[in-house]
Amino acid sequence: MEKKQGTTLKRIGKTFLKIIIGIIVVIGILLAGIFTAHRLSLRSEAKKIEDYGQKLAVFDGTMNVAIDGEGPETVVLLTGFGTASPRLDFTPLIDELTEHYKVVTIEPFGYGLSSQTGRERNLENMAEEIHEVVKQLKLEHFILMGHSISGLYSLEYVNQYPGEATAFVGIDSSVPKQPWPGYNSAPMDLLAKSGIMRAFLKISGGEKPKDEAEAHRSEQMHMITMKVTGNETLAREATSLSNSFVEAQQLAFPKDLPVLLFADEGSAVKDWTELHQEQADSVTNGKLVLLEGSHYLHHTQSKRMAEEMEQFLGDTQ
Known part of the structure; x- marks a missing residue:
C-alpha cells in the first residue's frame, strides 16, 4: 500500500514538474517574441521618426536644439528628467511663447534626437553642456525656463555663468530641499529594452487624439520614447x-535674479508649496503661482503660464 502511494506521489511530482517546465518554456517563448517584435519595430520606426531642430557638436557628441519664433527676447527651455522628446513635449508651451519670444529648446544628451555621451551626468557637466549650446548659438542674454529636475541644473547654471540668464522661470521645478527617496531606473530600463513596456502600452491602448496634428505628434513621441527609454x-x-x-x-539663486515659479497646487510631494515659496522669497523679485494640473503643467496650463510670465517679466524690467 505504501509502495503504491509512493509511486502515485512520484507521478504527481513528475506531472507537476512538467507543468512548471512547460509554463517556463511558454513564458520564455513569449518574452523572446516580445523582444524580437520590439527590435523589429525599432528598426522600422527609425525610418519614420521625423527630423527636427539642428545638431550641434558638443564635447563628445551632438545635441539637438530646436528654435521657434522670432521675438526680441529669447527663452531657453530645459526639460525634466526622462522626457523622451523635449521639443515635442513642450509644444503647447512653445505655441504660446512664440507670440512674444524666440524659444530655444535644448535636448540634452540621451534625449530626443541628441546622441549619448560618456560624460558624467553631474550638475557641473549638465550646466557646462547647456552653456556650450548657448555659446554656439551666440546667445548673450536669455530667460532660463526649466521643468522639474532642470530647476537644479538651472541653479548650477546661474551660479557657474552669472549674468547670462536675465530671469528664471520654473515649471514645477525641483528644489534642493525637497524629499528625495532616490530613483532606481533599472526596472524601467529592463522593461523598455525587453519590449515589455511597448507590449504593455499597446495592450492598454488609450484614446487617440482626434486632432490630426496632435495625433501625429503623439505618434512621433511614442516612437522616440521607445528609442531613447533605457539608454545608458x-x-x-x-x-x-x-x-x-x-x-x-x-x-x-542670485538675489537680483527675477524668479517666477509655477507649481502644482495638488502635488503629493511634502511641503511642495512651502519649499517653492521659500525659493521665491529668497530673491528680491520672486513670485510663486500655484496652478491646478499635474507635474507637467505645460500640458494644460501653457496659456496661463505665458500670460503670467509676460506680466511678471514686464514688471521686473
Missing part, C-alpha cells in the same frame, strides 16, 4: 540624481 546616458543621469540634490543644497 539616461541611466547614468538617474544614478547621479541623489548626488545632484545634495550638491544643489549649497546653491541659491
